[in-house]
Amino acid sequence: MHLRIAHLYPRRMSIYGDRGNVTTLVRRARWRDIAVSVDEVEREDALEAKRYDLFFFGGGQDQEQDTVARDLAKKGPGIREAIRGGAAALAVCGGYQLFGRYYQPAEADRLAGIGIFDAHTEAGPRRFIGNVTATPEADGLGGIPLVGFENHSGLTFLGGTARPLAVVRTGHGNNGHDKTEGCVAGSAVGTYLHGSLLPKNPHLADWLLLRALRRRHTDLPGLRPLDDALEQDVNESLAGRAA
Numbered sequence: 001m002h003l004r005i006a007h008l009y010p011r012r013m014s015i016y017g018d019r020g021n022v023t024t025l026v027r028r029a030r031w032r033d034i035a036v037s038v039d040e041v042e043r044e045d046a047l048e049a050k051r052y053d054l055f056f057f058g059g060g061q062d063q064e065q066d067t068v069a070r071d072l073a074k075k076g077p078g079i080r081e082a083i084r085g086g087a088a089a090l091a092v093c094g095g096y097q098l099f100g101r102y103y104q105p106a107e108a109d110r111l112a113g114i115g116i117f118d119a120h121t122e123a124g125p126r127r128f129i130g131n132v133t134a135t136p137e138a139d140g141l142g143g144i145p146l147v148g149f150e151n152h153s154g155l156t157f158l159g160g161t162a163r164p165l166a167v168v169r170t171g172h173g174n175n176g177h178d179k180t181e182g183c184v185a186g187s188a189v190g191t192y193l194h195g196s197l198l199p200k201n202p203h204l205a206d207w208l209l210l211r212a213l214r215r216r217h218t219d220l221p222g223l224r225p226l227d228d229a230l231e232q233d234v235n236e237s238l239a240g241r242a243a
């Protein structure tokens with residue numbers, strides 16, 4: 001097996017340690033003797049999206065989002081087709097917003113998203129900054145809390161066909177009103193949780209890895225369990241502290 005990851009715009013869209021999510025996915029694959037490669041895709045790079053099993057798109061400030069949005073629009077149809085064909089994705093904060101239908105910043109023109117998620121984002125009057133705990137709704141995550149850190153002014157609202165990733169227990173999540181956090185569409189996950197997210201949430205990391213691998217290995221029964229005692233301690237202590 002060979003897992004191919006595309007890391008979208010890492011030079012501009014990787015704040016609050018979001019690159020750590022890619023490191024986690026690579027390590028958790030290699031610890032299982034799964035070959036894995038990561039291609040960094042910038043605006044100047046061509047993207048043959050169908051080659052990839054998993055896309056990662058980190059967070060970024062409004063001006064960085066504006067810089068990448070035009071190129072993303074060109075790469076969008078291929079990414080959408082790959083995800084509809086079963087590829088997995090993790091899009092965090094600014095990346096999540098641009099995987100939706102659009103992001104309307106406070107003082108700039110609207111940025112078109114690529115419509116992976118039936119969701120849209122409007123700039124809000126304040127920033128949501130702080131720790132978040134949320135109970136996942138998506139199948140296969142076992143209700144184990146997701147813990148992370150949010151820092152965004154964007155308010156994301158889910159459309160009629162969108163499924164939230166989780167229900168907020170502490171913090172704000174998508175918009176601070178409807179208690180939703182993130183969004184799931186097939187094997188694509190959008191979230192506001194930085195941290196980085198996956199080292200503290202190994203269950204979500206493996207959820208993404210398994211789905212990414214099953215794109216080409218449909219009969220893959222599961223992943224060999226890893227010793228996640230440390231990761232689980234961190235998750236439980238952060239979830240407990242927040243409670």
Ligand code: GLN
Pocket residue numbers: 015058059060061062065092093094095151152153154155
């Ligand atoms: N610029 C977006 C916002 O403030 C996303 C920020 C981020 O990626 N942390 O909502």
